[in-house]
Amino acid sequence: MSCFKNVKNVTIGPRSLRVPDRNTLEAGTVGNIAQARPSVMEESAVQWAKNDKRRLLHAVYSVRDLDKTIKFYTECLGMKVLRKRDIPEERFSNAFLGFGPEESHFTVELSYIPQT
Incomplete structure (x- = not known):
């Protein structure tokens, strides 16, 4: 499997979260909201x-092709399948x-869910 053969065609995340064009907003302003000083924000983030x-x-993703995504x-990415289940009566x-x-690592x- 060539993992990243189509990277230029991949869009990550919803389009609404893309960074706006620089010409859309003035740098450092968002409406009427005052911006905190960068040093305060950085210190707070580091302390937090x-x-x-x-x-x-734990993160959950809905996928269209389970086997292809597992592959x-x-x-x-080098992850291991920890468990897998099929529930045909619930189509899930x-x-x-x-x-x-799972008890100590990110999963x-x-x-x-098949399309109807």
Whole structure:
């Protein structure tokens, strides 16, 4: 599998989250909202990261092709399939992938619901 053969055609994230054209807004302003000084924001972010013990351990993605997506995550990103289940009566399948055990490592849940 060539993992990144079509990279130039890939769009990541919803279009509404793309950075606007620089000509659209004046730099440093967003409507009437005052911007915090960068040094304060940076200090706050650093302190938060040092003190906060929470971690993102689970993310769920709906996918159109479960097997193809599993292949990408395992072959290109090096993740392992931790478990997979098919529930035909509910027309639902999902797979959990990660770099280590679910109890202590980040996992991705790939969820597939067939189109009707």
